[in-house]
Amino acid sequence: DVKVTQSSRYLVKRTGEKVFLECVQDMDHENMFWYRQDPGLGLRLIYFSYDVKMKEKGDIPEGYSVSREKKERFSLILESASTNQTSMYLCASSFDRKLAGVSYEQYFGPGTRLTVT
Amino acid sequence: GESVGLHLPTLSVQEGDNSIINCAYSNSASDYFIWYKQESGKGPQFIIDIRSNMDKRQGQRVTVLLNKTVKHLSLQIAATQPGDSAVYFCAENRNGGGSNYKLTFGKGTLLTVNP
Numbered sequence: 001d002v003k004v005t006q007s008s009r010y011l012v013k014r015t016g017e018k019v020f021l022e023c024v025q026d027m028d029h030e031n032m033f034w035y036r037q038d039p040g041l042g043l044r045l046i047y048f049s050y051d052v053k054m055k056e057k058g059d060i061p062e063g064y065s066v067s068r069e070k071k072e073r074f075s076l077i078l079e080s081a082s083t084n085q086t087s088m089y090l091c092a093s094s095f096d097r098k099l100a101g102v103s104y105e106q107y108f109g110p111g112t113r114l115t116v117t
Numbered sequence: 118g119e120s121v122g123l124h125l126p127t128l129s130v131q132e133g134d135n136s137i138i139n140c141a142y143s144n145s146a147s148d149y150f151i152w153y154k155q156e157s158g159k160g161p162q163f164i165i166d167i168r169s170n171m172d173k174r175q176g177q178r179v180t181v182l183l184n185k186t187v188k189h190l191s192l193q194i195a196a197t198q199p200g201d202s203a204v205y206f207c208a209e210n211r212n213g214g215g216s217n218y219k220l221t222f223g224k225g226t227l228l229t230v231n232p
Contacts, residue, residue, distance in 0.1 A: 004160075040224065041224065042206065042222050042223060042224035042225055043161075043206070043222040045219060048219065058219075090160055090161070092160075103166070104149055104151075104166070104210060105151055105163045105166055106220055107163070108153075108160035108161045108162070109160050110159055110160050111158075111159070111160050
């Protein structure tokens with residue numbers, strides 16, 4: 001069964017703290033993604049990675065960085081958490097579209113609800 | 118620019134009725150579309166997808182229709198059940214270039230099924 005796991009379901013951090021959100025997938029997917037989800041704004045892409053050590057900015061990368069040292073793991077880092085980063089964070093993974101005969105869907109983890117106080 | 122939107126932010130139906138959720142997209146280069154369901158407190162779950170070389174695709178109780186002429190996508194749910202209550206998102210993908218990995222999501226429609 002396809003699995004994307006996230007390290008925490010709920011997290012409370014203080015302003016200025018460094019925050020690490022971890023995501024692991026067991027499907028050997030090339031692509032991994034980090035989104036944040038806010039009411040009325042839908043899913044917004046923060047960063048994505050199409051290979052180990054490769055990353056690209058999404059639509060809202062400011063205040064975030066990422067790390068992909070192994071194919072199965074993609075980390076989102078908030079260097080100095082701020083209250084406007086309080087949100088639901090969703091990780092996803094997918095196969096590369098250049099592969100034939102695979103689904104292009106993104107598989108999502110359960111999400112991490114982060115509160116910054 | 119790319120955009121994926123929904124005509125109705127909320128939809129309320131009676132149990133047993135059919136539901137139709139609509140989505141408009143503006144990028145004619147998009148060639149893959151997908152519908153997700155998100156229940157409260159959970160991540161989005163795949164429902165059904167369709168490629169641009171098709172007009173219709175059916176799954177279990179769900180059908181996706183694609184009208185490329187007017188750039189419109191719809192999700193039909195037959196015999197809607199209380200367990201179908203959720204937020205539904207459409208998403209599009211454009212092959213080629215630097216964005217072939219990315220899905221662009223609509224903002225979602227909340228479906229409420231009344232018993």
